[in-house]
Amino acid sequence: MDWQNATITHIETLSPRVKSFFFRLPEPMSFRPGQHVLIRLTAPDGYRAQRSYSITSAPGPGKAEELELAIERFDDGEVSPFMHDAAEIDDEIEIGGPIGGHFIWSPDDPGPVLFIGGGSGVAPFMSMLRQRASIGSRAPVTLVFSARTREELLFFDELSKLAGAGDGFSLTVTLTREAGAHSFRAGRIDAAFIGGVVAAMKMPLRHVLICGSDPFVETATEGAIASGIDPALIKTERYGS
């Protein structure tokens, strides 16, 4: 593993539980959308804690000199509470990677592609969608984004703008813990919902990527299969593990 000391340049609160951290990399990095990096913290006594985070920024053009990571705070974690409560601008943080060669999608793939993201599981899709927009790809992509509440719809303004460009990207939102006071669908992802989304897409689907917590991925994957999607098309990535 290649490690480097990256510097925090900017911190942005995305929701009550998620902050984006922007890092300047002394060694610019080549990566593919969907890959992750490791954050490694070291205590004065040598004790170390390390966790991996999907990259939310787009990779290029060229090597990336800056990375954005959207980090959800897990109260019983070691790395995310430190990042949320103690890390500051200008701090140096050790970053390793990139890693992961499985849960990736690049916009040179023609699609159609279905992304299903739960909460901070939208992170790898942001990298994919930002790269897709930056190179002017028209690959058909639909993102189903499930969050508990409106305020947990990370990157919603940016996603809405991307979906308004008319270039083949569309966004469908569902909120699981907030009914009524918004214009979104309310309720969990199920087979009927995914079936309806897929029916509106071009066929045949080439890839289905599902990212979120363990239970989210389990539910969404079961729903996708029950809606008739070939399990062989599905790739999954689980958070908090």
Add this chain to the structure above:
Amino acid sequence: MVTRGFVGRPGNSDQSTRLPPGQHVVTDFPILSAAPTPRISAEDWTFTLKVGPRPVAKWNWAEFNALPQTKMTRDIHCVTTWSKLNTFWEGVLIDDILAAANLEAPTAYTLAHSYGGYSTNLPVADLLVGKAMVATRYAGQPLAAEHGGPARLLVPHLYFWKSAKWVNALQFTERDELGFWELRGYHHYGDPWREQRYTND
């Protein structure tokens, strides 16, 4: 590099001799997998022993469960840094599988194969003399599908991705051929005590 303001987690020093470097203890059992959970019923499950491309023995669920059963309580260590202590498994030792097939390990390397196309590479030396089993029960219960049921490999002294879920074959290979995650950036051997997480660690 010491991280400014990071003091570590209180209490971790108690476990310093028991935990490999960079690991932390969890009490739940996280799930990691790259694709949908294969749903294989015990009636449809089979396990095949292969030498190169050639199948040399095959068991169905009933036949496999008639092989000698072994219990194993071990700590397990996931490459994503969680460890779970004192996990209790039951299944069939690789030694007993080879004995039932009347086979002595013909090469020094293996690939374990799974339903869903996943594979992982393991030296024979890491599978024998009671080090590894094909586990069919966890914590006294049949192994759940999301944890690899009906049966998974259990090689607890290596990072847990080596303990392939939904295992259906063990293949002896002439060379150390890389498996699914090993081709995707993970270490070819995966010793937690030497922190062999990624390709060049």
